[in-house]
Amino acid sequence: MSHKRIRRRTFIGIAGAAGLAAGVTACGGGGSNAEPDGPLKVALWGDATRAAMYRKAIALFTKAHQGDTANLQFADLDAYLERLATESAAGDLPDVLWMRDTHIGRYGKAKVLLDYGPYLDKTIHTADLGKQAIPNGKIGDGVYALPTHYVGQCVIGNKPALEDKGVKLADIKTWDDLAAAAKELGGSAGTSYGLSDPTMASSHRDLEGWVRQHGEELFTPGGGPGFTADTVIAYYRWFDQLRKAKVLAPADVQVQANGAGSAGDLLAVGKSALQIQSSNQLTQEQAVTKIPLVMTSLPAAADASKDWWFFPPILISASAKTKNPETAAKLIDFFLNDINAAKITRLNQGAPSSSKILDALLPTLDKSEKAFVTQIRREQKNPSRPLPIRPEGASQLDKLIGQASQQIAYGKASIPKAVEQLMAAAKKALPEQ
């Protein structure tokens, strides 16, 4: 018996050892990316087309900086954020990374990003980036991100539909104007709906605009919810009147279209006459549709606060653990201020934050690109109070707003009831600090 047991143990030992050996020798060679003078790791979200542009730009940087090189990694936004979270937990963030404004609060507070303090206006120049650039990435006493690009909010219109009814987009100044135009336009030039339903989208910048116009913010400086139920109720009521008048795209149609991105968008396929969205999307939509599109600014309440204007930044950060902070800072400055690099990357992520770059790009832009840049430049001259830094529960709030919007759109809850639930859940998701 004991003989048998020994043999069995030996077998188990051999099996285990064989497994290990096979595993280790299965494929040889391990990678290393830890050497201090090796290429920087740079990460951005987007597709292969965007990545190819930025690789070209990085090649320019390498040429200008005697061989300082960088490897680019990319993935679409959700996958990118997932990978970033894992790398951050392991202390392995890329040296230079594009950062979502919705996540800067979380990463900045966790101290995993490089504080730009020692590099500002020595290696990283911010003179041309506008007044909001530093506040966009300031958390506590440190500056952890700077905007390479800005996007704005706007209303985009189907030009033939507008001409058909003699509606001028530039005349839409208030939400009442927009409602009247949407009612007028529904059904013109082959469209089915006067206005797409932005409340069904995954981010809620238009609600943020509404809230700021009412003198409130989505977030307090302490990271709690900064808006009142009354303001949000008024916002939903505005859309609901259009929904009841069958002017707004029905929720199921809208949700289906959102899944298809720009190419299947209700405006791009000619089903909606008007659409509220990020202003940088004008150029993307125009590229995928034959319908001529025009744009104007987001309407404001008649009694809106004057400094409500806001421009979500596309931020760039560095890892606090980068072994080459000086080179990382140089590369960040290159992405922020280099005109030749911007001539390659153009408006792919939005309107460049640097006014010098914008001036240089303007003559090279096509019609819709020019319309976007001209509008955002004009809007940026308006008074604009700082955009609150998104606290940790910001993406959770986006989800909660989405849930409330769906309940209302599908008629599952009354507006006051849905907003009441939203307010209670928002308080839990965003603890005031």
Added chain:
Amino acid sequence: MTAINAEVAARRHGSLIRRRRISRTWGHVIIVAFGLIMLYPLLWMVASSFKPNNEIFTSPGLWPHTWSLRNYLDGWNQLGIPFSTFFINSFLIAAISVVGNIFSCSLAAYTFARLRFRLRGLFFAMMIATIMLPFQVVMVPQYILFHAINWTNTYLPLVVPKFLAVDAFFVFLMVQFIRGLPRELDDAAMVDGCGPIGVFWRVILPLLRPALAVTAVFTFIWTWNDFLGPLIYLTDASKYTVPVALNAFINSTGVTAWGPMFAMSVLSLLPLFVVFLFAQRQLIQGIATTGIK
């Protein structure tokens, strides 16, 4: 009288057959209709892969107005690296994973099913418990581990664990299968002079074939389709697997190249289709005999 009776009986029999045939035809119609509904998303994707990008979301119905292979030609090279690279990468990882799982899970299963050793029950329970851990839970600790030994941006984190029997589902599957084999076979082999390794190699492994086939096919499919693992560990575009490469067509903050993505998605399904086609009989036998129904 009897002739009339026989005629009536024959007529009844005939109508019964007819009725059965009709009900069977209806059954088939319903099943085919249901099958088409289930297949619709796939058909939609295949049809869309032949449509120009602007027609995908605008033209109703499956049939493209204009048939075009543009998406296939564009998609193959659109990422700057030919798509064959991603197929080879995926195939390499899937093939090594299949070998690893067959080798390690069968050994582990034999050990749990046939050998007696201290704390066997506890180890078995621990192994089973790992089935319940979703990948998201172990993702970060695993990444930290592999980062510490400089294995990130290599295929090692994706294939080496497969040689250590970490896919507890397959170990469990084979344990159940081996438990169903008569012990007398082991005893007979022992009498003839086999040790535990001999019993495993000469008796258990040949009989384990259906379970090995299930393991091989499912390992291939799961590894081929895995997105999160390769996404996190592979950062060089030239090392991407097919699902990560497909993600590179998507830009949710910009314009997604749907046509090329659908075209490459259709191509990426072909290996799975072939694997199913060839392994079908083994797979059904394996599923019937291992109790995963």
